[in-house]
Amino acid sequence: MTDTRRRVKVYTLNEDRQWDDRGTGHVSSGYVERLKGMSLLVRAESDGSLLLESKISPNTAYQKQQDTLIVWSEAENYDLALSFQEKAGCDEIWEKICQVQGKDPSVDITQDLVDESEEERFDDMSSPGLELPPCELNRLEEVAELVASSLPSPLRREKLALALENEGYIKKLFELFHVCEDLENLEGLHHLYEIIKGIFLLNRTALFEVMFSEDCIMDVIGCLEHDPSLPQPRKHREFLTKTAKFKEVIPISDPELKQKIHQTYRVQYIQDMVLPTPSVFEENMLSTLHSFIFFNKVEIVGMLQDDEKFLTDLFAQLTDEATDDDKRHELVNFLKEFCAFSQTLQPQNRDAFFKTLSNMGILPALEVILGMDDVHVRSAATDIFSYLVEYNPSMVREFVMQEAQQNDDVSCDDDDILLINLIIEHMICDTDPELGGAVQLMGLLRTLVDPENMLATANKTEKTEFLSFFYKHCMHVLTAPLLANTTEEKPSKDDFQTSQLLALILELLTFCVEHHTYHIKNYIINKDILRRVLVLMASKHAFLALCALRFMRKIIGLKDEFYNRYIMRNFLFEPVVKAFLNNGSRYNLMNSAIIEMFEYIRVEDVKSLTAHVIENYWKALEDVDYVQTFKGLKLRYEQQRERQDNPKLDSMRSILRNHRYRRDARTLEDEEEMWFNTDEDDLEDGEAVVPPSDKMNSDEDLMDPISKFMERKKLKETEEKEVLQKANVTGRQSPNFKLSFSSGTKPNLTSQSSASNHPGSPGSPGSPGSPGSPGSPGSVAKSTPQSAAITTKVLYQCEEQVAKSTDKEKNSMKMEHDIKIDVPLDRTTSGVMCEESRKGGLVGLVDYPDDDEEEEDEDDVDNKEESPPLSKKSRLAS
Secondary structure, three states: OOHHHEEEEEEEEOOOEEEEEEEEEEEEEEEOHHOOOEEEEEEEEEOOOOOEEOOOOOOOEEEEOOEEEEEEEEOOOOEEEEEOHHHHHHHHHHHHHHHHHOOOOOOOEEOOOOOHOOOHHHHHHHHHOOOOOOOHHHHHHHHHHHHHHOOOOHHHHHHHHHHHOOHHHHHHHHHHHHHHHHHHHHHHHHHHHHHHHEEEEEEHHHHHHOOOOOOOOOHHHHHHHOOOOOOOOOHHHHHHHHHHHOOOOOOOOHHHHHHHHHHHHHHHHHHHHHHHOHHHHHHHHHHHHHHHHHHHHHHHHHHHOOOOHHHHHHHHHHHOOOHHHHHHHHHHHHHHHHHEEEEEEEEHHHHHHHHHHEEEHHHHHHHHHOOOOHHHHHHHHHHHHHHEEEEEHHHHHHHHHHHHHHHHHHHOHHHHHHHHHHHHHHHOOOOOOOHHHHHHHHHHHHHHHHHHHOOOOOOHHHHHHHHHHHHHHHHHHHHHHOOOOOOOOOOOOOOHHHHHHHHHHHHHHHHHHOOOHHHHHHHHHOHHHHHHHHHHHHHHHHHHHHHHHHHHHHHHHHOOOOHHHHHHHHOOOOOHHHHHHHHHHOOHHHHHHHHHHHHHHHOOOOOOHHHHHHHHHHHOOOOOOOHHHHHHHHHHHHHHHHHHOOHHHHHHHHHHHHHHHHHHHHHHHHHHHHHHHHOOHHHOOOOOOOOOOOHHHHHHHHHHHHHHHHHOOOOOOHHHHOOOOOOOOEEEEOOOOOEEEEEOOOEEEEEHHHHOOOOOOOOOOOOOOOOOOOOOEEEOOOOOOOHHHHOEEEEOOHHHHHHOOOOHHHHHHHHHEEEEEEOOOOOOOOOOOOOOOOOOOOOOOOOOHHHHOOOOOHHHHHHHHHOOOOOOOOEEEE
């Protein structure tokens, strides 16, 4: 059985002076070699990991509070606390600490000598204790001076606290307080104020337990009413006894619990209202007061949670129709405060707390409360609901889906009774002009429909189930105000409060577009939601029009063709263009947002929307020249049309524009010179000669990988011989191809084999049947099939243009149509793929989509290539 005596919770004090739970474990003490001393060790009870490893320093001040707490500071702003489950365990660890520091375990705080000068230390150590003046009326000033002089020194504070405890001095001071009040002795009351304030700054739990006891706490508050800096005393006691009423909505049978609730409320009041705002130096001196309140709240929640009868009565009365409104109002406020107190619990205890509330039926109870007409009750219920959603949204989702299933089982079609629809209705019906409650509820709905916090298990997917439920049962309730206000070309109601509400609804719908997939898409398209939303572009409230535009922009940003077709089919850019034109030349957020949306379409090259915008709205937008967005869209559109009209030339241009296939200037110049040095009479009609390459070495370097590729093709030797004819060009090898363009738009790149069936024909240069034909090399060398994959140069020249053009034009056209493909054929993914068919030896050029990117600086090439292709013959020679 686990030793519960050493079971502790580890707390650290954060920057807001609140205690953060660091986990639960078991504490022990022992020598740690790394720290070179006795240390406190806490290991987590869940996995045995080390939660705390703290060396017991001889100079650290440890405080023992409320019999089960040990608090200390390890650095200037790093406070630690151990909360023990049992007093015995706390006493054992306290004895270990005192043993290391050489202190008497009977003390509640070990001595801290930090910041003491040697002289002060010697003086304090030489005196056995601090002697207090007699508690008499005429000695109050002396007592006040003694307390004030002791605060700067930690050791003197300790001795003063011990003296106050041992002599029962505090209760004697309260007796003097009553005497001073009866005598209206203002001077004595002012001294008592300084004394009590100083005692608070001693930061001593034992003194707080005396001061906050049932018979002393009101006297403490009375002393603090007489601030010397105020002209008149405060009336805190009158407020606590007459104005503040303790309402016991459910009878509390445990007197200790009742006393703890009273004490916590009054101490909280002292901290917040009575004590003056502490200075920077005094704030750390009140850490024990913060701790006192914190642990009181933890204890109250634990005691209430363990009282099953109390919680059962609470929820029974909340859901009982016979409970009157005032009573229910008090019950709801109590439950709200109860949930607020639970925030002080550590995570595992908070889990148990909300699970207990769920088992007790808190969500059905909230349904009843939210159905009430009392605005204050609904507000409190909303706060409780927010605690539940923020803690565990899955618990809320599971409840509303079970509720819907129950309604379906009994054939109930009334969706208005569902809890989530009640929340939506309260958001819609918020009477606050600023819609403060609606904003809070919208945030809760957003949390509930957020897929990021939905669970996915092996048996079910919460996201799918809940979103199906939400769009079936709840979405029509959420969009009802939007649909009701957008039946015409302009919003039916355009007042500020309605516009704010519609903006909230649009914000949630925009969130759904971003995070929900087919659910919101089906809903928008089937219900024509976007068209209704764009009606709000005509609103006089710019924030609402921008919300509508943001909704459309989020849809376009998805680049979903279902959405795009829906937009084009219904001409939904029309209200946007109208709003843009109505905005005129004003440079504002509306202007920038609309331009950004069209710029996104241009940059992302959303082809369908680009064509739709230009074809339908270009005339309205063509005069906008202060940005290049719309002209850029027009250019995109024209390039798309050109590609559609002549896709083959577009493919060739893609290769030309790709820098990977461009040739350097010197190669072009050499080949141009050879072109003009060639006798035209030696050429057949329409033929073009490719001069030998100056880069034979690189061609030969490519032979090995290309040979491997061609071997994998496993072409028949006979077919290879038909495809490529043997030729001898000064000891170098080059494949021969004929490039012919049919009268259609599809170019065919055919190999020599297509003409080899007719030896000696004019179109078969270099064929064995016509060794003396023009263009046939004088000597024959072997031309392997692999050489077909080496650098291929195709030079084609239009026959009619050659005949009619000047030399300069010939040069220009030659440079335009000079194509070099310098890639290994085994890299078929490099942008050009050569494939030889078994029969025709067909070689195809295939470009990739990324080559479709158009460049404005190549418009000249585009224009020249629009001429219809003529029949051409080409011969490759090297």
